[in-house]
Amino acid sequence: MAKNTNKRKKTVQKTEKRELAMIEGILEGSPDGIGVVVVRLDCGCRKMAAVAKDGEPASKIIMYRDMANSICDKCKEDNGAFMRVTESFIHWSEELSDEDKKMISLKVLGHQEIH
Numbered sequence: 001m002a003k004n005t006n007k008r009k010k011t012v013q014k015t016e017k018r019e020l021a022m023i024e025g026i027l028e029g030s031p032d033g034i035g036v037v038v039v040r041l042d043c044g045c046r047k048m049a050a051v052a053k054d055g056e057p058a059s060k061i062i063m064y065r066d067m068a069n070s071i072c073d074k075c076k077e078d079n080g081a082f083m084r085v086t087e088s089f090i091h092w093s094e095e096l097s098d099e100d101k102k103m104i105s106l107k108v109l110g111h112q113e114i115h
């Protein structure tokens, strides 16, 4: 069989190690969470929240900054404004159908996303 060289490029966001540690902590405290929304801001701060199977938040929104005791002044001011979001995705912690993922992504992020 011919090798498929024209493989469709998939954009898979890689969850960073330090983010994973946070995600695990969030999920531990959120029994309803089936995933964690990760929002990366242009200043380097992160916003995260667990999401339930129905697309509703399953935890408080947590903001943090790597290697820092608190988030930056900008974020303190605008609370991590949507305008400054560089990336947002959901880190799934449970196996869900593509349909469910689509529905939740749409509800939470405003766009569909499967990976």
Ligand SMILES: [Zn+2]
Binding pocket: 041, 043, 044, 045, 071, 072, 073, 074, 075, 076
């Ligand atoms: Zn910030």
